[in-house]
Amino acid sequence: MGVSGCGKTTVGSWVAQRLGWAFRDADSFHPPENIAKMSAGLPLNDQDRRPWLLAIQTFMRAENAAGRSAVIACSALRQQYRDLLLFGDPQVRFAHLHGSRDLIAARLGERKGHFMPATLLESQFATLEVSDDIPRFDIAAAPERVAADIIDRLQLGH
Numbered sequence: 001m002g003v004s005g006c007g008k009t010t011v012g013s014w015v016a017q018r019l020g021w022a023f024r025d026a027d028s029f030h031p032p033e034n035i036a037k038m039s040a041g042l043p044l045n046d047q048d049r050r051p052w053l054l055a056i057q058t059f060m061r062a063e064n065a066a067g068r069s070a071v072i073a074c075s076a077l078r079q080q081y082r083d084l085l086l087f088g089d090p091q092v093r094f095a096h097l098h099g100s101r102d103l104i105a106a107r108l109g110e111r112k113g114h115f116m117p118a119t120l121l122e123s124q125f126a127t128l129e130v131s132d133d134i135p136r137f138d139i140a141a142a143p144e145r146v147a148a149d150i151i152d153r154l155q156l157g158h
Contacts, residue, residue: 001074001075001076001077001082001094001095001096001097001134002075002096002097002098002128002139003075003077003104003121003124003125003128004075004104004108004121004124005104005105005107005108005121006097006098006099006104006107006139007097007099007107007139007143007146008025008073008074008075008097009025009073010143011073011097011137011139011143011146011147011150012025012071012072012073013071013073014143014144014146014147015071015147015150015151015156016070016071018147018148018151018157019069019071019151019156019157021068021069021070021071021157022063022068022069022070022071023070023071023072023073024059024070024071024072024073025072025073026052026056026072026073026074026075027073029052029055029056029059030052031051031052031055033048034048034049034052043123043124043127046078046080049081050084053081053084053085054084056072056074056085057084057085057087059072060072060085060087060089060092061087064089064091075124076094077124077127077128077129078127078128078129079129079131082094082131082134093154093156094131094134094135095134095135095137095150095153095154096130096131096134096135096136096137097136097137097139097146098130098136098137098138098139099138099139099140100140101121101125103139103140104121104139105121108121135150135153135154137149137150137153
């Protein structure tokens with residue numbers, strides 16, 4: 001979890017690869033209306049996010065029911081979003097990727113072909129609710145190192 005541009009897709013892919021688990025980027029669950037809104041530089045509200053979060057929850061339930069594990073790169077910025085994704089399953093774990101606004105803004109500025117414009121970064125930080133219950137990982141480290149730290153600290157794949 002974390003704001004746009006913090007490296008969720010990159011780090012999540014590394015975690016999934018190292019564990020041999022499936023990987024999905026939560027962006028692929030957005031309805032077209034959400035993508036159009038963000039592409040226009042408009043932040044999503046809770047009503048916009050609900051169908052997106054429910055689609056992710058449905059995927060997570062299906063994977064869990066099939067006895068499979070997966071890594072999902074998802075912003076999950078607010079506690080209520082994380083609660084919806086958890087759906088009472090203690091096996092669901094979160095890792096918060098965090099870094100300075102300057103570093104994340106620089107990364108967003110270099111990103112090509114993504115519907116989320118850098119102009120929405122401040123709205124992401126404004127929406128973010130940090131939880132003391134979720135381990136935080138500094139994105140200043142190399143993505144492979146962050147992935148290894150997540151696997152170790154969350155004791156994944158053991």
